[in-house]
Amino acid sequence: MEADRFDEIQQARRGFDEVVAEIRQVPGHEDFLSEPALADILNAADDHPLCYLTAADSDGAALIVRDGDVIPVVLPMLSATSTRERVESHLRHYRAFRRDPLSLPSWTSDVDDTTQWLWEAVMAPVLSLCPATEMTIITGGLLGLLPLHAAWFPDSAAVTGRRYALDDVVISYVPNARSLTVARGRAQQSTMDTVLAVADPLPRRKELDPLHSAIHEVNAACDGYTSVLLSGSAATASNVRSHLSTADILHFACHGIADLDVPANSHLVLAGDDRLTLRDLLGMDLRARLAVLSACETSMAGTDLPDEALGLPTGLLHAGVAGVVASLWAVNDLSSAILMTEFYRRWYRSDSSPARALRDAQQWLRDSTNAEKVHAAEQLPAEVRDHFLDMLLFREPDDRDEAAIPVWAAFEHIGV
Numbered sequence: 476m477e478a479d480r481f482d483e484i485q486q487a488r489r490g491f492d493e494v495v496a497e498i499r500q501v502p503g504h505e506d507f508l509s510e511p512a513l514a515d516i517l518n519a520a521d522d523h524p525l526c527y528l529t530a531a532d533s534d535g536a537a538l539i540v541r542d543g544d545v546i547p548v549v550l551p552m553l554s555a556t557s558t559r560e561r562v563e564s565h566l567r568h569y570r571a572f573r574r575d576p577l578s579l580p581s582w583t584s585d586v587d588d589t590t591q592w593l594w595e596a597v598m599a600p601v602l603s604l605c606p607a608t609e610m611t612i613i614t615g616g617l618l619g620l621l622p623l624h625a626a627w628f629p630d631s632a633a634v635t636g637r638r639y640a641l642d643d644v645v646i647s648y649v650p651n652a653r654s655l656t657v658a659r660g661r662a663q664q665s666t667m668d669t670v671l672a673v674a675d676p677l678p679r680r681k682e683l684d685p686l687h688s689a690i691h692e693v694n695a696a697c698d699g700y701t702s703v704l705l706s707g708s709a710a711t712a713s714n715v716r717s718h719l720s721t722a723d724i725l726h727f728a729c730h731g732i733a734d735l736d737v738p739a740n741s742h743l744v745l746a747g748d749d750r751l752t753l754r755d756l757l758g759m760d761l762r763a764r765l766a767v768l769s770a771c772e773t774s775m776a777g778t779d780l781p782d783e784a785l786g787l788p789t790g791l792l793h794a795g796v797a798g799v800v801a802s803l804w805a806v807n808d809l810s811s812a813i814l815m816t817e818f819y820r821r822w823y824r825s826d827s828s829p830a831r832a833l834r835d836a837q838q839w840l841r842d843s844t845n846a847e848k849v850h851a852a853e854q855l856p857a858e859v860r861d862h863f864l865d866m867l868l869f870r871e872p873d874d875r876d877e878a879a880i881p882v883w884a885a886f887e888h889i890g891v
Contacts, residue, residue, distance in 0.1 A: 516540055519652035522659070524607050528597060528623075529615035530558040537597070539605045548604055552596035555616075561589050562617040569804055579881070586625075586880045593626035598640040609645040609830070611655060619648070619776050622803055624834075625884035634842050635878050641837065647798075647830045647888045650789050658890040662797035665764035670702040671722035676710035676729055676746040683744065688812035688866075689728035691859045692769060695816040696726040698856075699823065712749035725763050725796070728812075731770030731787070738776060738785040743768065756790035765829050766791045767800045767818075769811050774801035774887055788889040798829050798890035806885045809866050810877050813848065814840045814886065816855065816863075830888040841883040846872035 517540065519525050524541040528550075535553025539546040568585040571578045597618075612623060624646040630638035640646065649655040672693035675686040690706060697704060703718050705711075710729070719725065730744040739757075742750040768774075768787060776786040788799040800818075802811075814836055822832035843851070845867060852863035870876055877883050 515656060516652040517543060519611075519649075519655040519659075523609040523611065524605050525611050525613065525652060525655070526601060526605070527613045527615070528553075528601075528618055530555045530618060532556075535596070537601050539601065541605065541607075546604060548600055550596060550600060552592070553618075557596070558617055561592060562620050565589055565621065573805060583879050583881055589621060590625045590627055590880060590884075593621060593623055594628050594640065598623060598626040599628070602640070602643060607644055609647075611647045611649055613649055613651060620803065622880070622884045622887065624887060625880050635875070639884075641834050645828075645831045645834045647890065649890060650785075650792070654789075654792050655891065658792055658797045661762075661795065662764060662891040665762065665797055666723050667764060668701060669722050670697050670700045670724040670726060671715075671718045672696050672702060672704045672726045672728070673710050673715060673743075673745070674704065674706040674728045676705075676744065676749070677707040678747055679730070679744065680748075683730045684808075686728060686730070686808050688808045688862065689769075691862050692812035692815040693726055693728050694856070694859055695819045696724065696767065698819065700724070708746050710746045712745050712751060715745060715751060719759060720761055723762070723764050725761075725766040726769065726815075727767065728769045728815075731768060731773040731802070733772035733775035733786070735775060741772075741775070741787055743770060743773070743787070753785070753787050753790040756787065756794050759794040761791070761795035763791075763796045765798045765800065766796045767815065768802065769800075769806070769815055771802060771805040774799075774803050774889065792890050796890070798888065800829065800833055800886055800888055802885040803887060804881065804885050807882060809863075810840070810882050811886075813852075813863065813877075814883070816859070817851070828891075830891075833886060833888050837883050837886070840877045842875065842878070844872065845870040845874050845876055 516525065520540040524539055526540075527538040529536055530553045532555055535550035535555075535558070537548040537550055539548060564585055568578070568582040572582040614623070624639070624641040626640040627637040629636060633642075649658070674693045675689040679685070693704060693706075696702075703722070705714050705718075727743050732742055732744060734740040734742075739754040740752055742752040744750055773787050776789075786801075788801050791799050817836040817839055818832050821827055821835050822829055825832070827835065849864065849867050849872075852860055852867060854860075855863065
């Protein structure tokens with residue numbers, strides 16, 4: 476390893492350790508990111524299987540915990556080298572797309588190749604030995620930057636010609652077993668009375684695009700609930716902070732910035748120069764049942780510390796939120812608003828968990844034709860309906876414009 480690269484990693488490790496030490500000084504967070512005991516792991520797998528995934532120098536491995544047993548699964552294709560190559564390719568194509576949107580086809584092709592590899596290397600052997608309707612996954616290292624729920628294989632019977640892992644199992648992610656147990660307890664104690672919604676804060680930095688659909692998706696989040704809506708210039712850090720600790724549902728429809736080198740600096744962009752960072756969240760005491768980060772890159776963890784997963788969802792879980800919905804990459808404004816509207820419809824009007832409601836909404840977004848989306852939009856309240864119809868009516872009715880993985884698969888559920 477080159478000396479300067481080693482120095483960078485050592486510096487990142489020191490910075491990470493300093494942040495963790497700060498967090499462990501906060502009452503209730505003394506065990507932050509500490510190793511769980513076997514009892515913690517078995518307890519976490521009480522509701523449904525818990526799957527640890529890790530790449531190694533030769534073979535990778537999965538450890539599936541269910542019904543008091545631990546099932547080891549050797550994953551020969553999941554070497555540390557192959558995983559790093561896949562992640563490096565994924566990030567290289569993604570960053571090229573972020574610089575030049577015309578390179579979207581190249582990134583989409585790379586995502587297709589990577590997720591097909593994820594099926595062969597990881598999800599096929601895991602699901603063959605552990606068929607389940609729901610599963611929680613703990614990823615080790617860089618694997619957490621890839622969408623395991625979008626792993627796929629060809630299937631001529633499916634409308635898209637593919638069958639994805641999430642078609643067989645509802646998948647959630649957690650940073651460790653202890654955080655899952657804590658989140659489950661918080662979910663059982665939580666209420667569903669109030670919503671804090673943040674929509675397209677202004678003024679925004681000049682390099683950030685306006686989010687025309689944001690206000691409409693937060694209306695879906697607030698539907699039927701006592702709510703505080705902060706949009707435009709009202710979405711300041713002080714206003715957001717003043718309501719965070721009292722809301723049961725947190726919905727952010729704004730821009731997000733992931734700092735892969737210093738994850739504690741990853742943040743949600745608020746009005747003007749204000750921001751809500753991971754470091755800010757780790758010092759808070761929240762009670763929310765769910766936080767939805769409908770923003771770019773909100774689930775991306777750092778890359779310089781491959782044995783840790785530290786990102787905005789981790790901060791929210793340790794601040795007291797039971798579950799988080801966040802994105803692995805940049806998301807389209809309109810497609811995300813349609814997805815979130817469908818997510819809330821399914822979650823609010825059924826007994827579904829957030830994880831299942833998200834999975835079902837992603838399947839619908841992926842598989843429905845443009846005409847079917849128009850029909851669904853016609854059932855919405857007038858203001859939201861008109862906005863969506865203005866965007867959808869010019870599309871080819873029989874096409875499926877959201878069928879590509881980068882469009883529908885960015886969001887994942889973390890926690891409970």
